Each structure stands twice: as structure tokens, then as C-alpha cells.
Amino acid sequence: MRVKHQAFLYALSLLMGLALWELYARALPGIVLAPPSSVVVRMAHGLLSGELSLALLASLGALVLGYALAILVGVPLGFLIGRSKRAAEMVEPMMNAIYAVPPVAFVPFIIIWFGLFFEARVALVFLMAIFEIVVAVSAGAGSLDPGLIDVGRSFGAGRRKMLRSVVLPAALPFVFAALRLGLVRAINGMITAELFFAAVNLGKVMKDAASRFDTAGLLAVILLLCILGLLTQEGLKALEPRLMPWHIRERQS
Amino acid sequence: MSSTWINRIVGILAALAIWELAGRMMGDALFAPLSSVLREFYAMLFDGQVVAELLASLRQMLFGLVLACLVGMPLGVLMGRSQLADVLLHPWLSMFIVTSVAALVPLLILLLGTGFWFRVAVVFIASVWYITLTAYQGARGLEPRWIDVGRSFGAGGLRRFWKIVLPGLYPFLLAGVRIGLVHAIRAMVVAEMFVIVGFGGLIHTAGLAVSSAPILALLTLLMIVGVLANALLKLAARHVAPWHELRTSEPLRH
Numbered sequence: 001m002r003v004k005h006q007a008f009l010y011a012l013s014l015l016m017g018l019a020l021w022e023l024y025a026r027a028l029p030g031i032v033l034a035p036p037s038s039v040v041v042r043m044a045h046g047l048l049s050g051e052l053s054l055a056l057l058a059s060l061g062a063l064v065l066g067y068a069l070a071i072l073v074g075v076p077l078g079f080l081i082g083r084s085k086r087a088a089e090m091v092e093p094m095m096n097a098i099y100a101v102p103p104v105a106f107v108p109f110i111i112i113w114f115g116l117f118f119e120a121r122v123a124l125v126f127l128m129a130i131f132e133i134v135v136a137v138s139a140g141a142g143s144l145d146p147g148l149i150d151v152g153r154s155f156g157a158g159r160r161k162m163l164r165s166v167v168l169p170a171a172l173p174f175v176f177a178a179l180r181l182g183l184v185r186a187i188n189g190m191i192t193a194e195l196f197f198a199a200v201n202l203g204k205v206m207k208d209a210a211s212r213f214d215t216a217g218l219l220a221v222i223l224l225l226c227i228l229g230l231l232t233q234e235g236l237k238a239l240e241p242r243l244m245p246w247h248i249r250e251r252q253s
Numbered sequence: 254m255s256s257t258w259i260n261r262i263v264g265i266l267a268a269l270a271i272w273e274l275a276g277r278m279m280g281d282a283l284f285a286p287l288s289s290v291l292r293e294f295y296a297m298l299f300d301g302q303v304v305a306e307l308l309a310s311l312r313q314m315l316f317g318l319v320l321a322c323l324v325g326m327p328l329g330v331l332m333g334r335s336q337l338a339d340v341l342l343h344p345w346l347s348m349f350i351v352t353s354v355a356a357l358v359p360l361l362i363l364l365l366g367t368g369f370w371f372r373v374a375v376v377f378i379a380s381v382w383y384i385t386l387t388a389y390q391g392a393r394g395l396e397p398r399w400i401d402v403g404r405s406f407g408a409g410g411l412r413r414f415w416k417i418v419l420p421g422l423y424p425f426l427l428a429g430v431r432i433g434l435v436h437a438i439r440a441m442v443v444a445e446m447f448v449i450v451g452f453g454g455l456i457h458t459a460g461l462a463v464s465s466a467p468i469l470a471l472l473t474l475l476m477i478v479g480v481l482a483n484a485l486l487k488l489a490a491r492h493v494a495p496w497h498e499l500r501t502s503e504p505l506r507h
Contacts (some may be wrong), residue, residue, distance in 0.1 A: 006340055013341040028307050031366060062454050063501075089257050090264030099480025104355070104446055108460020108468055112283065163278035194356035196446070210359040218360045222352065229351030 015111040016190040052224060059190055062118060066125025067186040075175060076180070078137025083167065088138065093135065103128045104190065107196045117200075121193035128189035133182040137241035140174020141167065152232065152242045172244050180236050187229050272295055284497075285466035293470040297339025303455060307474065310452040313369060314441040315378025321433055330418075332385070333392025345346055345373065346389075352439050354379040358447050367448040379440030380433035387432060392418075410504030420494070426491040434482055438475070 018036045025035035046052030061242075081088045081095075084127040106127060144167065152166040194203025202221050209217030269287055276286025286295075297303045332339045332346075357378060363373040392452020399421060403413040452475075459468040 009337075009340040010344050014344055016341075038277060077417065086260055089260035090267070093261050093265050094268045095484070097480055099475050100435070100438075102442040103441065104443045105456050105472055105475060107446065108457060109465065109472075111460060113464060115315040187351070188355070192443070193354045195355055195358070206356065206359050210363060213363060215360060215363055218255050218363070222356050222360065226348055226352050227354055230348065231346075233351065 028194065030217070036059065036215075038216045039219040040224060042216045043223055046205075046220055048053060048218075049084065049222075050152055052220065054159055054200075055201040055205050055231050056228070059203075060195065062121035062229045063125055063190040066122040066189065067129055067183060069122070070129035070133055070182060070186065071179065073126075074133030075137055075178070077133045077168075078178065079141050079171070082138035082141025082171075088142065091237065095131070099131050099135070103161065104192060104196065111197065116198040120197045121190065124197075125186050125189035125195040128192070129182040129186040132185045133178045136178030136181055138172070140178070141171045143174075150191055169244070173240075176236065176240050176244075180233055183232055187232070191225055267486075276390075281321070281464040281466055282466065283462055285324045289464070289466045290473060292471045293466040296472055297467075297470050302417050303452075303471070303474070306366045306455055307452045307478070310441055310445060311478070313372050313451075314376050314437050316475075317373040318380055320373065321377045321381035321384055321437070322426075324431060325381040325498070326388045326429065327383040329388025329390075330392045330422065333395075334418075339389075346385060349378070350382045350386065354436075355443050355447075358444060362448070367450070371448075372444045374450075375444040376437045376440045380437040380485075384429040387425050387429030388422065391422045394423050396506070407469040424490055424494040427486060427493065431466055431483060431486045431490075434486065435479070438479055438482075442475070482504060 006159065022035045022037060025033045043052065052114055079169050107124070110127075111122050112122045114123045148166055149162070152162045157165065191206075193204060194201055195206065199207045202225070206218055206221050209215075209221070256404065273287040276284050281289060319487070329340070332342050360374060361371055361374050361378075365374055395418060399417050400413060405418045408416065441451075442453045445451040446457050446471060448454075449457050452471075456468060456471050459471055462468070
């Protein structure tokens with residue numbers, strides 16, 4: 001009942017916002033800001049005709065590869081930094097310093113190294129996702145319940161056994177949080193790369209729309225990316241209880 | 254000196270040494286070594302043009318960030334204290350937070366042009382949601398007991414807000430500014446590199462040079478600004494809410 005109530009209010013809020021936007025857009029002269037109705041129509045049309053759907057599919061290649069690489073490097077690195085005080089102290093100043101530089105600022109540098117196409121896009125996705133993942137995993141791995149470690153130690157678990165049977169399962173919730181944060185940044189990196197390197201796929205659709213002063217076309221891509229972001233977030237959230245029932249049980253008790 | 258500081262210094266020195274060695278092996282075109290970047294950096298500092306551009310860009314960024322604080326902080330507190338506001342606003346918050354700022358840039362150019370307001374808008378949109386979210390988390394997690402104590406001592410609603418709620422929120426509001434600042438600097442560079450003006454424009458142009466030393470020098474400058482601003486805000490947090498020290502000492506996020 002309560003959940004239904006909340007879902008109703010969510011829907012109401014979205015509808016109210018869209019109605020406001022619709023009224024505002026219609027009140028503006030000419031085609032300054034497209035109303036949501038034409039954005040949705042444009043997105044549906046783009047998806048069905050293949051203009052948007054094919055571009056999205058092509059975009060996903062760089063996203064998946066860059067994100068996968070960021071996980072492969074970022075998760076072990078995060079564990080290393082989180083579990084060793086010394087490693088954390090040695091690496092943290094550099095991490096903070098590099099983190100302070102906006103990833104887009106590396107664009108000219110990535111062009112020197114990887115050119116303007118697929119490799120460059122993968123590199124930017126990787127760069128934008130990895131820091132989020134390392135920071136979140138190391139924070140999680142560093143804040144494990146010491147009681148768990150002690151139990152493992154008193155049962156005589158060696159370093160490897162401890163990592164596999166105690167540290168990894170206990171840190172998995174943090175890893176998931178890291179994957180979610182990293183994915184938002186990776187999608188971010190994907191579209192940033194397509195706009196800042198050679199304009200291809202969704203980035204090309206956006207640039208073409210912009211050159212025609214077509215705000216409906218621009219907003220259709222933005223809406224599509226927003227839906228992609230929300231769906232993947234919810235997907236990862238739904239996966240969580242299946243992969244680690246112990247975490248959910250703990251939270252409920 | 255504590256072992257923490259020894260480890261930190263060793264880490265920094267090792268990273269700098271690796272930079273120098275890697276730079277010498279790869280050459281200026283691919284990855285300029287520390288020594289040539291430092292030379293470039295000094296030249297840049299005394300040149301004046303770069304610093305002037307940076308200050309002008311930062312001024313515009315600050316304008317957007319202050320606007321974002323003025324809107325985001327009350328909004329977050331409202332959402333944290335009122336369930337109706339939370340339910341009504343949360344879907345929008347989640348939607349905007351996953352939206353890429355770079356994707357909004359072409360749209361904002363059509364709506365606002367490429368001048369002052371465009372850059373302010375990009376910074377505002379990039380940072381306001383994170384500031385809102387942090388204030389929201391703070392307002393939600395406020396100890397009900399504190400407010401009860403105020404009530405039992407006869408403090409009225411307004412007085413309770415100024416004397417209990419607001420001080421309880423300080424650490425979160427400051428953390429919000431810190432997180433917002435990271436996003437604001439990112440957004441500033443995205444906006445400026447897209448239309449090739451200001452400091453972001455300098456980065457874009459430096460990317461076309463034969464040597465990678467100029468661009469690395471610019472990135473170093475940006476890095477110093479970011480780290481300094483972050484340290485200053487942390488110091489402010491310690492000053493305003495010393496009791497909160499332990500809870501905010503986690504590494505910088507978002």
C-alpha cells in the first residue's frame with residue numbers, strides 16, 4: 001500500500017514537471033525549446049527508424065570495453081589500497097591530485113596517444129570510470145568489520161584464504177556500489193568522447209541536431225541517455241540481492 | 254615525523270621519479286618528463302596570460318557554484334525534512350544526477366549562446382544536484398534527539414532551526430560544497446573546451462602543440478587549484494564543525 005502510494009506520487013511529480021515544461025515550451029516563441037511531447041515522439045521515431053537505436057548500439061562498444069577495463073584494473077587496485085595502510089598512504093596524495101583534474105582536460109592528451117576514434121573513446125570511458133571505482137572500493141575494503149577479520153584469523157585462515165572467504169564477500173556490497181558509480185561515469189564518458197573526439201554515433205546525432213537548431217533532436221538523445229543510465233542503475237541494484245543474499249539478510253535484521 | 258607522512262612523501266617522490274623516467278623514455282611529444290613540464294610551468298606563471306585566463310574562468314565558475322549552493326542547499330534540506338517534498342523531487346534528482354553534463358552542452362549553447370550565462374548554467378547544472386543530495390542526506394540523518402532536547406527546553410521552531418538543525422547540517426553543507434566544487438571545475442573545463450574559450454580553450458590549444466609539456470603544465474596548474482580548494486574547504490569544515498572530523502575524513506568522493 002505504502003509503496004503504491006509512493007509510486008503514485010513519483011508518477012504525479014513526473015507528470016507535473018512534464019506539464020510545466022510543455023506549457024513553458026509552448027509559450028516560448030518559435031522553436032527555442034522543444035516541448036516534451038515532441039521530444040518523446042522524436043525519440044520513439046528515432047528508435048524505430050534505427051537512427052537512434054543503431055547509433056546507441058554502436059556507442060555501446062566503447063562503453064562496454066572501457067568499463068570492463070576499468071573494473072579489471074580498478075577493483076584489485078581499490079582492494080590493494082583499502083587493505084594496506086601503507087599502500088593507501090603512498091598512493092592517496094597522487095590519486096587525489098589526479099582526481100582533481102577534470103577527465104575532459106585529458107582529451108587533447110588522449111588524442112596524442114590514441115587518435116580520434118574507437119581507442120580514444122575507450123580510453124576516456126576508462127579514465128572517467130576507474131577513479132570512481134578505485135575510490136569506492138578502497139573506502140569499502142578499508143572499512144570492513146575488524147571482527148570478521150579476527151574470526152578468520154583465529155580459525156587459522158591464511159592470506160589467500162582470508163581474501164577469498166572473508167574480505168571479498170564482506171566487501172562485495174561496496175564493490176557493487178563502486179560498479180554503479182563507475183557505470184554512471186562510464187556512460188558520461190561515452191557521450192563526452194563522442195562529442196569531443198571525432199563526432200560519431202550518438203555524438204554525431206547530437207551535433208547534427210545542434211547544427212539544425214533542432215532542440216527536440218538534442219533532447220531525444222539526452223532523454224535516451226538518461227533512460228539508459230537509470231535502467232542500468234536499477235539493473236545493477238536488482239542484481240545485488242541475487243548475488244549476495246547475506247548482505248540483504250544483514251540489512252533486514 | 255609520523256610514518257604516515259614518510260609514506261606520503263615516499264609515494265609522491267616515487268610518482269614524480271616515475272613521471273621523469275617515463276617522460277625521458279617516451280620523449281616530449283608523447284609524454285613530457287617532469288623537468289620540461291616544470292620549465293614550462295614557470296614560464297607560464299610569469300607569462301601572466303594563463304593565470305589571468307584561469308582567474309577569469311574561476312570567477313565565472315564560482316558564480317555558478319554559489320548559485321548552485323543557494324538553490325541546492327535549501328532544496329536538499331527541504332527534501333530531507335519533508336517527506337512530501339522528498340517523494341515529489343527525488344525522481345528529478347535521480348534523473349539529473351545520471352545525466353551527462355557534456356550531453357547538455359550542445360543544448361545549452363542553442364538556448365543561451367556561448368557567453369557568460371552559458372558557462373554559469375553548465376556549472377550550475379553540474380553541481381547543484383550533488384549539493385542538494387549531500388544536504389538531503391545531512392537533513393535526513395539529523396538526530397531526532399537533538400531536536401527533542403531543544404523542544405523540551407522550550408525552543409520554538411525558528412530557534413530550533415537556527416540553533417540545532419543548521420549547526421547539525423554545517424558539515425554536510427560544506428561537504429556538499431566540496432563535492433560540488435569538483436563537479437563545477439569539471440563542468441567549467443567541459444564548457445570551455447567545447448566552445449574553446451577561457452582556460453579550457455587554452456587546454457584545447459595546448460593539445461595542438463608538438464610537445465606535450467604545455468598541456469601537462471596546464472593540467473598541473475588545474476590540479477594545484479583543485480587540491481588547494483579541497484584542502485581549504487576541509488580546513489573550513491574542521492573549523493566550523495570540529496565534532497564531525499571523524500565522519501568526514503574519508504577520501505574525497507564524486
